[in-house]
Structure formats: structure tokens, C-alpha cells
Amino acid sequence: xxxxxxxxxxxxxxRLNHEIDEELQSHIEEAIAVGRDPKExxxxxxxTLRAREASYRIRTTGWLESIVSDxxxxxxxxxxxxxxxxxxxxxxxxxxxxxxxxxxxxxALLWRPLPISGSSKLYVLSHRMIGFDGKPLEDSxxxxxxFNAMRDTVKEQADLIAISDADRxxxxxxxxxxxxxxxxxxxxxxxxxLFFPQGLEPALGRLLTPSDDRGPGLNPFAVLSWDYxxxxxxxxxxxxxxxxxxxxxxxEIIGVGPRDFTGTEKGTVxxxxxxxxxxxxxxxxSWNWHRMxxxxxxxxxxxxxxxxxxxxxxxxxxxxxxxxxxxxxGMTQTNIDRFLNQxxxxxxxxxxxxxxxxxxxxxxxxxxxLVALVLLIACVNVANMMTAQAAGRAHEMAxxxxxxxxxxxxxxxxxxQSALLAVLAxxxxxxxxxxxxxxxxxxxxxxxxxxxxxxxxxxxVLLFGFGLIILVVLLLGLLPALRASAVRPVAALKGGEDPHxxxxxxxxxxxxxxxxxxxxxxxxxxxxxxxxxxQNRPLGFSTDRLxxxxxxAGKGQLPIVWNQTxxxxxxxxxxxxVAISGWPLLGRIRIxxxxxxxxxxxxPTPAWFMNVSPGWLSTMKISLVSGSxxxxxxxxxxxxxxxxxxxxxxxxxxxxxxRTFERxxxxxxxxxxxxxxxxxxxxxxxxxxxxxxVPFDEIDDKSTPKVVDFATFAIHTNxxxxxxxxxxxxxxxxxxxxxxxxxxxxxxxxxLRDQTIRERLIAMLAGxxxxxxxxxxGIGLYAVLNYxxxxxxxxxxxxxxxxxxxxxxxxxxxxxxFVVVALGGCAGVALGFGAARYVESLFYQVKATDADMLxxxxxxxxxxxxxxxxxxxxxxxxxxxxxxLRTD
Amino acid sequence: MAxxxxxxxxxxxxxxxxxxxxxxxxxxxxxxxxxxxxxxxLRAEEGxxxxxxxxxxxxxxxxxEWIKKDTGRRARVYELTAAGKKQLGAEESRWQSVSxxxxxxxxxx
Numbered sequence: 003x004x005x006x007x008x009x010x011x012x013x014x015x016x017r018l019n020h021e022i023d024e025e026l027q028s029h030i031e032e033a034i035a036v037g038r039d040p041k042e043x044x045x046x047x048x049x050t051l052r053a054r055e056a057s058y059r060i061r062t063t064g065w066l067e068s069i070v071s072d073x074x075x076x077x078x079x080x081x082x083x084x085x086x087x088x089x090x091x092x093x094x095x096x097x098x099x100x101x102x103x104x105x106x107x108x109x110a111l112l113w114r115p116l117p118i119s120g121s122s123k124l125y126v127l128s129h130r131m132i133g134f135d136g137k138p139l140e141d142s143x144x145x146x147x148x149f150n151a152m153r154d155t156v157k158e159q160a161d162l163i164a165i166s167d168a169d170r171x172x173x174x175x176x177x178x179x180x181x182x183x184x185x186x187x188x189x190x191x192x193x194x195x196l197f198f199p200q201g202l203e204p205a206l207g208r209l210l211t212p213s214d215d216r217g218p219g220l221n222p223f224a225v226l227s228w229d230y231x232x233x234x235x236x237x238x239x240x241x242x243x244x245x246x247x248x249x250x251x252x253x254e255i256i257g258v259g260p261r262d263f264t265g266t267e268k269g270t271v272x273x274x275x276x277x278x279x280x281x282x283x284x285x286x287x288s289w290n291w292h293r294m295x296x297x298x299x300x301x302x303x304x305x306x307x308x309x310x311x312x313x314x315x316x317x318x319x320x321x322x323x324x325x326x327x328x329x330x331x332g333m334t335q336t337n338i339d340r341f342l343n344q345x346x347x348x349x350x351x352x353x354x355x356x357x358x359x360x361x362x363x364x365x366x367x368x369x370x371x372l373v374a375l376v377l378l379i380a381c382v383n384v385a386n387m388m389t390a391q392a393a394g395r396a397h398e399m400a401x402x403x404x405x406x407x408x409x410x411x412x413x414x415x416x417x418x419q420s421a422l423l424a425v426l427a428x429x430x431x432x433x434x435x436x437x438x439x440x441x442x443x444x445x446x447x448x449x450x451x452x453x454x455x456x457x458x459x460x461x462x463v464l465l466f467g468f469g470l471i472i473l474v475v476l477l478l479g480l481l482p483a484l485r486a487s488a489v490r491p492v493a494a495l496k497g498g499e500d501p502h503x504x505x506x507x508x509x510x511x512x513x514x515x516x517x518x519x520x521x522x523x524x525x526x527x528x529x530x531x532x533x534x535x536x537q538n539r540p541l542g543f544s545t546d547r548l549x550x551x552x553x554x555a556g557k558g559q560l561p562i563v564w565n566q567t568x569x570x571x572x573x574x575x576x577x578x579x580v581a582i583s584g585w586p587l588l589g590r591i592r593i594x595x596x597x598x599x600x601x602x603x604x605x606p607t608p609a610w611f612m613n614v615s616p617g618w619l620s621t622m623k624i625s626l627v628s629g630s631x632x633x634x635x636x637x638x639x640x641x642x643x644x645x646x647x648x649x650x651x652x653x654x655x656x657x658x659x660x661r662t663f664e665r666x667x668x669x670x671x672x673x674x675x676x677x678x679x680x681x682x683x684x685x686x687x688x689x690x691x692x693x694x695x696v697p698f699d700e701i702d703d704k705s706t707p708k709v710v711d712f713a714t715f716a717i718h719t720n721x722x723x724x725x726x727x728x729x730x731x732x733x734x735x736x737x738x739x740x741x742x743x744x745x746x747x748x749x750x751x752x753x754l755r756d757q758t759i760r761e762r763l764i765a766m767l768a769g770x771x772x773x774x775x776x777x778x779x780g781i782g783l784y785a786v787l788n789y790x791x792x793x794x795x796x797x798x799x800x801x802x803x804x805x806x807x808x809x810x811x812x813x814x815x816x817x818x819x820f821v822v823v824a825l826g827g828c829a830g831v832a833l834g835f836g837a838a839r840y841v842e843s844l845f846y847q848v849k850a851t852d853a854d855m856l857x858x859x860x861x862x863x864x865x866x867x868x869x870x871x872x873x874x875x876x877x878x879x880x881x882x883x884x885x886x887l888r889t890d
Numbered sequence: 891m892a893x894x895x896x897x898x899x900x901x902x903x904x905x906x907x908x909x910x911x912x913x914x915x916x917x918x919x920x921x922x923x924x925x926x927x928x929x930x931x932l933r934a935e936e937g938x939x940x941x942x943x944x945x946x947x948x949x950x951x952x953x954x955e956w957i958k959k960d961t962g963r964r965a966r967v968y969e970l971t972a973a974g975k976k977q978l979g980a981e982e983s984r985w986q987s988v989s990x991x992x993x994x995x996x997x998x999x
Contacts, residue, residue: 022940025917025966028959029936032918043936 068411069418076419079391086785087423090384093778094427097377098470099434100771104373105466106439108366110455111269113353114462117262118197121352123298125308127162127315131344135607140347142355143290146278149190151322152294152315159302159311164190164278166292167357168270170451172554172745174247181554181743184230184273186248187265188281188292191215194225196297198260205231207242207257215277218285223277224253227265230273231258250556251280262456266295266351269358269446269453288329295351308348316346334596334604358453362446364841365764368525371837372771375518377470379775381477382515383782384423386508390789392416392482413483420479424471432467445763448756481507505793508786509818513826516863519779520830523859524850525837526768531855532846533765536758542681543587544623547578548750549724550586551715551731555741558709561699563740568615571715574734576727578718581618582698586714588753592684596666597692599652604666609648609692610683611665613638613700613713619678621718622750629659629676637707638696639670645680648692663694670703672696686757687846712745724749764844772862780866787819787874798878799886808879815878816871823867827860834859901934901942902951903985906970906978909952913969917943920968943968951977 033043080087115121128142146164153162168185191212198209205228214221224246226235235241246253253276265272283289296311298304323329323342330338349355392399399412439457446453485507555563564582571580585591595611596604616632619625632641642663649658662671672694680690700708719727728747735744791798798811838850848855908923909915915923917939924934946952951974959965970978 021966024964026936026940028916028963028965029918029940031961031963032916036922 069414072415072418073422075415076422079419080422083391086387089781090387090423091426091430093380093781094377094384094423094474095430095434096774097373097380098424098428098431098467098474099438100373100431101377101470102431102435102463102467103439103442104366104369106435106457106459106463107442107455108370109462109466110457111359111366112363115352116197116266116354117260119199120196120297123300123302123304124351125296125298125348126351126355127294127296128347128349129319129344130347132340141290142293142349144292144294145287145290146284146292147287148319148322148326149292149294152318155318156296156311156315159299159307161192161196161297161299162190163193163196163295163297164188164292165193165266165295166278166281168265168267168272171248172743173274175244176247181745183746185265185270186274186276187267187272188278188284189275190278194259194275197263203260205258205261206239207255209257209259210275210277215279218279218282219251220279221277222251222253222280223256225257225259225275226255227259227263227272227275228261229264229271234273246274248276253280264454264456266293266354267356267358268354269356269455270451271454286328287326288331293355296348312346312348319346334606336606358446361760364844365760368529368764368837368841368844369767372522372525372768375522376771376775376778377474378477379515379518379522379778379782381474382511382518383778383785384420385478385481386511386782386786388416388420388478388482389485389508389511390785392485393789393793416483417475417479420482421471421475423478424474427474428467428471442763442767445766446759448759505786505790508789509822512783512786512819513822513829515779515782516823516826517829517833519775520827520859520863521833521837522768522775523772523862524830524834524855525841526765526772527855527858528838528845528848528850529761529768530765531848532844533758533761535848536686536761536846539682539686541754542624542679543750545750545754547719547721547724548622549717549719549727549731550748550750550753551717551728551735551744552586552712552746552748553715553735553742554712554745555710555743557741558711559741560707560709562707563742564698564710564713565615567735567738567740567742568715570734570738571717571731574727574731576719576721577731578720579617579621580718581621581716582615582713583618583716584613584698584710584713586716586748586750586753587612587622588682588684588686588750588757589714597652597694598664598667598669600662601664601667605652607651607692609651609694611694611696612683613698614695615698618695618698618716619643621716622681624678624681627677627679628657629674631676632697636675636697636699638698638700639665639672640701641675641697642672643676643678643695644674645678645690645693647680647690648694649677651692686754716750761844761846776862776866779863780870783819783823783867783870784873787815787871788877790819791815791874791878795881795886798881799883802881803883803887811878812875815875819871820867823863827863830859831856900985901938902946903978903981904932904934905939905942905946906951906974906981909968909970910975910978914955914957914967916965916967946974949977950974 030040030043034040116124118124126142127144128140130138130140133139144164149162149164156162166188168187170183171186172181173184173186174181189210191210191214194209195211198204204225207225210223210225214223226241231237231241241255242257244255246255253274259275265275278284278292281291283291296315298307302311320342330341333341353359402412403409436459443453443455443457553567568580568582571577592610594608597609598604614632616634616636619631626643627646629643632643644652644658649655652658652663653661658674658677660674662673664671678695680693682688683691683693698710698713700710702708717724717727717731721727725747732744732747735742794815798815801811801814835850838845842850904924905920908920908927912923917936920943921934921936921939924932943952943954947954947968950971952968953971954966954968956964957967
């Protein structure tokens with residue numbers, strides 16, 4: 003008999019009974035037909051019921067049959083208490099769903115190997131050194147000449163691959179077209195052959211090979227990623243041979259990459275791959291601009307050969323840097339020494355490498371911890387519910403044991419019920435996870451560069467989900483099951499064993515729950531406060547109604563062209579004022595410069611700078627402390643405006659107006675004409691640093707104006723939402739046909755919001771889980787107290803009868819629960835301090851030891867405990883002693 | 891397992907043997923065949939025949955199928971599987987050796 007028949011026999015027991023009856027009936031009829039006495043035939047069969055029973059047993063699998071009956075019994079148990087069961091299922095579903103969603107995100111971003119061959123033998127090379135701010139620094143960007151030197155020396159053991167970051171780049175499909183954005187990556191010619199050896203064909207055309215990467219500007223070929231080909235071109239095969247314009251270069255499309263490959267930068271989908279040597283930076287020894295990967299040859303053993311390889315490469319790299327004549331031009335000796343004193347490190351890169359990974363690793367770790375805690379809290383709740391039920395069924399269990407039920411069977415009975423809960427919850431949870439993982443990913447959404455990550459629901463996720471269900475079943479069922487099976491029938495049937503033992507167990511569970519809940523609340527209050535402080539940080543400038551138009555000019559345009567365009571924008575309707583800066587505040591660009599005062603050697607700390615036009619300060623509403631704004635005739639070098647930190651750092655706080663500084667030794671002089679308040683330059687989280695502003699109009703050493711190839715118009719509008727002017731202003735710039743092209747339009751408010759995306763995300767998630775945890779803990783506390791009052795009804799009645807006061811009753815009902823809550827809280831504080839140390843880097847101006855960080859969660863838990871204990875307390879006080887004593 | 895009165899331990903052998911000669915018999919026919927072929931000496935009781943059939947079906951020695959009888963009622967008919975044939979061989983040789991042994995005991999005691 004096949005497995006399937008046996009299983010279906012077990013599930014459809016009724017049908018099986020019918021079949022057996024039918025066969026036996028047919029037998030009896032045959033017998034009667036040949037003339038046997040009906041009665042005698044019946045007797046020969048004995049009891050039909052017994053015959054059927056005997057036959058039935060054989061045709062089903064015993065254990066399966068018993069599981070089916072246990073599950074149906076468990077289902078009836080759940081149905082008996084619909085509200086409690088629904089609450090249990092929903093809270094478990096939330097826990098399981100959140101865990102699976104968190105796993106999907108963590109796995110997709112940090113663990114899942116890239117869809118390439120040999121991902122386990124892929125490493126990324128970085129320099130580890132001390133940054134000029136004195137903090138340790140790890141950077142994995144290298145210059146192409148250094149890459150070439152290193153590549154040639156390790157040919158025998160490993161291949162080195164250069165891959166640039168996926169930058170959002172302006173591209174155009176013909177010289178007249180509007181520009182659009184695409185993620186362009188420069189790769190060394192060996193990347194595709196190494197990642198996709200024979201058998202992994204390009205989707206279309208051919209891929210880049212080493213012969214496409216021979217020298218600067220020689221091979222203007224581009225390969226599209228499958229994803230880009232699909233989204234931008236609807237998989238049009240005629241895309242081969244088309245031209246792409248990037249800057250002033252023109253590339254020919256020669257192929258489309260393999261379907262799943264979206265580059266090595268997790269979180270960003272690469273659109274276009276072009277040869278490394280097509281980038282002009284490839285010939286500059288002092289520009290570290292691309293990453294360097296190392297793929298071991300098949301015959302190399304990572305365990306033993308990696309360290310010699312690292313030392314060898316480290317020596318080559320050091321020798322290269324010492325030799326390099328252009329690398330340290332203008333740097334102070336301290337900085338050169340600091341730079342040369344670096345270590346080369348290998349990091350496994352099989353799962354790709356990206357900024358998103360390093361930015362969100364800790365956040366995802368915390369998310370994992372939060373969801374695990376919420377699941378544990380939910381499990382404790384449900385386990386408590388089941389313990390209470392099991393205690394209520396102690397009589398039944400004792401009866402079962404005394405009429406011969408095996409202990410194993412009892413454990414199975416309870417595990418079946420918890421499995422039923424877990425399976426129901428995981429179905430709901432799967433739906434929740436399917437929705438929530440992409441939702442959370444969607445919140446990592448800088449307006450022009452949202453994170454994109456493949457979140458497949460494949461065997462990895464299924465396996466995790468399955469493991470989680472097993473864990474939940476065991477957590478829920480094992481304790482109640484073992485308790486139930488250890489029941490001693492005589493004691494239970496006599497009127498109960500030690501009545502306190504299930505309560506002790508449940509109280510322990512409550513303590514655990516409070517500890518977890520405190521941890522969740524503690525972390526969330528830290529994150530929420532961090533976010534609030536970051537968001538409310540004084541800016542020193544106004545983001546209100548500020549539109550930013552990032553504009554490029556292919557080969558550069560003279561400042562006069564830019565100023566005329568600004569003049570034209572000023573005349574447009576809805577525009578209040580217009581100014582130009584090299585790049586926006588809080589944007590992605592930041593550039594520093596050495597500062598030297600009175601011809602002295604440059605100070606160890608450089609200062610940030612920015613080119614701004616006259617009127618930029620007033621457009622941004624940045625106020626001057628002293629001095630004045632630039633005049634239209636001011637040029638750079640020439641005049642400068644500095645911020646207060648600059649004055650503190652370089653002029654010891656003395657009035658700097660009229661004094662001068664140089665950008666490095668023996669450079670032209672800048673005369674300070676004004677001092678402004680500090681404003682955050684590039685990163686909201688960092689403390690204020692020294693910043694100086696120079697005029698937008700730059701001149702060279704012969705006093706002729708220099709061309710500018712990119713700048714940002716800052717436009718103060720009179721519209722509440724400045725973006726409604728975006729289209730008309732974009733057209734206005736395009737119609738002037740003066741070589742300026744709009745690259746991107748955004749608002750200062752969006753750039754500000756960008757700065758806090760990670761903090762907002764973790765604050766939101768932590769806040770959500772804090773509410774859930776508090777709610778679950780409250781329900782758990784209520785349920786346990788309620789159960790305890792019900793169970794101690796008789797005791798309370800007697801106490802009342804012999805004259806206990808109301809306060810006395812309240813005390814005996816709630817005292818030990820509050821002791822447990824206090825103990826749990828203390829454990830939570832300890833856990834909280836431990837966890838907070840791990841995530842300190844995510845905090846902004848908060849410390850785990852701040853009094854209000856501890857006070858907030860404590861108050862929340864106490865309040866919840868109070869609310870949760872109130873109904874059971876009232877119930878205890880309403881107990882009528884006469885009634886209790888009469889019924890017993 | 892239910893008791894087999896006159897067929898202690900050998901019901902399986904008889905059922906397999908009968909099914910090997912005449913495939914597709916239903917329970918009643920198997921019972922009558924045992925009676926007829928043994929000259930009415932051996933009787934398989936209904937109460938033990940069916941459990942035995944189901945057990946052998948589960949063991950995979952025989953397989954069953956519902957057919958429609960002339961009377962319109964359904965009947966469940968059984969036939970030997972390949973595993974059943976092998977089992978029959980094994981049971982037969984076991985029976986042979988047991989009966990030889992028993993005879994020897996009877997002779998010499």
C-alpha cells in the first residue's frame with residue numbers, strides 16, 4: 003500500500019470505514035447467496051465493530067492516525083477559546099513574519115553570494131590606516147596604475163579585478179537628447195571572463211574581454227546589464243550597436259550581461275559596464291577611484307596561501323607608493339608618513355561589497371535582535387496560555403495516564419496543538435513577510451537613488467522559515483508538554499498537585515518577558531531620541547522653499563555664462579532669489595583643502611570649502627557674524643568668507659577680517675572679508691568643522707577666468723512646494739542653448755531628509771516593535787494574573803471571610819508579580835547596556851546611561867503593568883466569600 | 891492480531907498460494923477456495939481473513955482493486971504482486987522445513 007494511500011486513509015478515516023463496511027457487507031451477501039444461514043455468517047464475523055476496528059488499524063499507520071486525531075483535538079481546543087487563540091496566532095504571526103522579513107533583508111544584503119562563479123574565492127582589498135582626524139580608517143579604493151603594478155606580480159596565484167563604484171551618471175542617447183541618469187561602472191577587462199567562465203552566456207551580443215581594456219580611450223564599448231536592458235529597452239535586440247554619450251565620450255553597445263548579474267555593489271543595480279581604461283582617471287597614480295577584487299586561482303588554497311599573498315601584495319603596494327612622484331604632491335610630511343604606514347587587508351567579498359552594506363550592517367543587526375525579542379515575547383505569551391490550559395486540564399491528563407495513555411502520546415498531544423498554532427501563525431506570518439520586507443527596503447529611498455535589492459523567496463528563505471517553525475513549536479509546547487506528561491495521576495485526581503507550580507513557571511516566564519520588553523523599549527527610546535535630536539539639530543540655514551538645480555556644462559563654460567543664466571532664472575515668475583554654488587550643502591560632494599597661515603607649513607587638519615556666488619549666503623539664510631558678503635567683482639583666489647569654527651581653529655578666535663590664508667604652502671593669498679555662523683557642511687551627524695567659502699568666479703594665475711563644468715543653482719521660490727517650478731525652470735535653462743544642461747533637480751529639504759534616512763528607519767522600526775512588545779507583555783501579564791486570581795478564588799474568599807482587608811488582598815494578588823516585573827526590569831537594564839555598546843555608532847548625542855533613556859522604558863513598563871493588573875485586581879476584590887464557600 | 895484457530899500461522903501461505911493460482915478473487919471466494927481445496931478440513935474465519943488480507947496488502951504482497959459485480963454491488967478483489975510471489979516462495983520453503991521437522995519429531999518421539 004502506498005504512503006499516499008496510508009496518509010489519505012488516516013486523514014479520511016470515515017471513507018475508509020465505509021469501504022471496510024462495504025467489503026464485509028459484500029462478503030456476507032455472497033455467503034447468504036450460496037445458502038448459508040445469515041445469523042451464522044454474522045456470528046462468524048463476530049462483532050462488526052471489532053472486525054472493522056481490526057481492519058482499520060492495519061490499513062492506516064498508527065502514529066499518523068494518532069497525530070491526525072491529536073491535531074483535530076488540538077483544533078477543537080483552539081476553537082473552544084477563540085479569542086485567546088486568535089490573539090496567540092496573530093502575535094505569533096507578527097513575530098514569525100517579522101523574523102522572516104528581517105532574515106530576507108539581512109540575507110539579501112549581507113549573506114547571499116553573488117550570482118557569479120567562484121564567489122567563495124573572491125576577496126576585496128583595502129588599506130587600513132589612521133585618518134587625518136586620528137581615527138582608524140578602512141578604504142578599499144585604489145588607483146589604476148597601482149592596480150596594474152599589483153596585478154602583474156601575482157598572476158600565478160590570483161587574478162586582480164578592478165571595479166568602480168556604480169555612480170549615478172548623466173548619459174544621453176544622442177547629443178541632442180535630454181540627459182538621463184544611469185549607474186555606470188568601470189570594470190577591468192578580465193571581470194566578465196572570470197565571473198562568467200564558459201557556459202554562462204551573455205543575454206545578447208558579447209561581453210567585455212581583456213582585449214577591450216587595452217589603454218586609455220582605445221575601446222569605447224559598453225555592456226548593458228540585463229535589468230537595464232529589460233527596464234529601459236523592453237529587451238529590444240536592436241539595442242546592439244547604439245551609442246551612449248557619457249560626458250564627452252561616445253560608447254557603442256556590444257552586448258547585454260547575464261540575466262541575474264547586477265554588479266558587485268549590493269543595493270545598487272548596475273546599468274552599464276564600460277572598460278576601466280576608458281575613464282580618464284585610469285592614468286592618474288594619485289586618484290584612488292575604484293575597488294580592487296582578488297579571485298584566487300583554482301589550485302590555490304585559501305587557508306594557507308592567502309597570508310603570503312597578502313604580504314606580497316602589501317610589499318608591492320608600498321613600493322609603488324614610495325616610488326609614486328605625484329601621489330603626495332602638496333601633502334605635509336606627517337600626512338605622507340601616516341599614509342605610507344598602512345596595512346593591506348583582504349575581506350571576503352563573495353556577497354558583494356557596497357556602502358549600503360557598511361551603512362546598514364549594524365541597523366540590520368539591531369533589527370534582527372528586535373524581531374527575535376518580539377518573537378520570544380510572543381512565544382512566552384502563548385506558552386503561558388498553554389501552561390494555563392494544561393493546568394486546567396491536569397485532571398484530564400491524569401485520567402488519560404491512569405487509563406493507560408503513554409507519556410509520549412501526551413507530549414505528542416500538546417506538541418500537536420502548538421504545531422497547529424505555529425503553522426497557522428506562519429501562514430499569516432509569510433503573508434506579512436512578503437509585504438513587509440520590500441516595504442522596509444522601500445524606506446531606504448534617497449529620492450534620486452533608492453536602494454534596489456533582489457528579495458527572492460527561495461529555498462534559503464523557506465529553510466529559515468521552516469527552522470523557525472520548529473523552534474517556535476518547541477518553545478511553545480515543550481515545557482507544557484513535559485509538565486503534562488510528568489503528571490502524577492493519584493495526586494492530580496485527589497484534587498491537584500502543588501497548585502503553585504504552574505504559577506511559578508508562568509511568573510518566571512513573565513520575568514523573562516519583562517526583561518526582553520525592557521530591552522526593546524530601551525533600544526527604541528535610544529533610537530527615537532537619536533533621530534529626534536538629529537532632526538532638530540540647529541541648522542544655521544533655511545531649507546524652506548529652496549529649489550536646487552544641479553547643472554553641468556560638458557566642456558565647461560565661463561563664469562559669465564553661469565551668471566547670465568542665474569540672471570535669467572531670477573526673472574522667472576515665482577522666483578525670489580537665485581545664487582550659485584559649486585555643489586549643495588548636505589549633498590554628496592565634499593572637498594577639503596590644506597590651510598596655511600602666513601606662509602607657515604599647512605596645519606594638520608584641512609578645512610572644507612565651497613565656491614559660492616554673491617547673494618548665496620542670503621539665499622540660504624546663513625547669517626554673517628561680522629564683515630560682509632562677496633561683491634560681484636570678487637574672484638578666487640582673492641576673497642574668502644570663513645565660518646566660526648575656522649576662526650577658532652586657525653586664528654585662535656581673534657577677529658580675522660582683513661587677515662589672509664593660503665591653500666597650502668606658497669599658494670595665492672585669500673583675504674577674509676566675512677565670518678558666518680557654523681552650518682553643517684556635508685554630514686548632519688558630524689560636529690561642525692572648519693569651512694571657508696570662496697567666490698564662484700575663479701581666475702588662473704594669469705587672471706583669466708577659468709571655465710566651470712558643474713555647479714548648482716540655489717533658488718528661493720515663493721511656492722510652498724518649490725518642485726512645482728522644476729519643469730518651467732528646466733525648460734528655461736534648456737532654451738538658452740548656452741551649453742548648460744540640467745543634471746538633477748531637488749530641494750534642500752530633500753537633501754536634509756536624505757541625511758536622516760537610516761536614523762528615521764531604525765527609529766520607526768524600533769518604535770513599532772516597542773509598541774508591539776509592550777502590548778504583548780501587557781496581555782501576558784494580564785493573562786497570568788487573571789489565571790492566578792481564578793485559581794486562588796477559594797483562598798481569597800477564605801481570607802476575606804476571616805477579615806483580610808482589601809489592601810491585603812490587593813497585596814497578595816499583585817505583590818509577587820511586581821517583584822517579578824522589577825527583577826525582569828533589572829535584567830533588561832543589564833541586557834540593554836550590553837546591546838547599546840554594540841550600536842553606539844548609530845546614536846546621535848544620546849548615551850545609554852542618560853537618565854531619561856532608562857526612565858522612559860521603566861515608566862512605560864510600570865504603566866503597562868498597572869493597566870494590566872487592574873482588571874484581575876478588581877476581579878479579586880469582587881469575590882464574594884459566601885458564594886465561594888458555599889460552592890466548595 | 892486476531893487468532894487463527896485451525897490455521898495457526900499458515901493463513902498467509904494459503905492465501906498467497908490460492909491467489910497465485912487464481913488471481914483476482916474477493917474475500918469470500920478466497921475463503922471458499924481454502925475450504926474446498928482442503929477438502930473442507932481447513933477453515934479461514936472471516937474475523938481473521940480480512941485483517942490478514944489488509945496486513946498483506948500493507949506489506950505489499952498483494953494488491954486490491956474494486957470491481958463491479960453482476961449484482962451491481964462493488965467487490966474488492968485481490969491479486970499477487972511480485973513481492974508477494976517472492977514471499978510465497980519463502981513461506982512455502984519455510985512450511986516444508988517445518989513440516990519435515992515436525993514429522994521427524996512425531997516419528998522419533
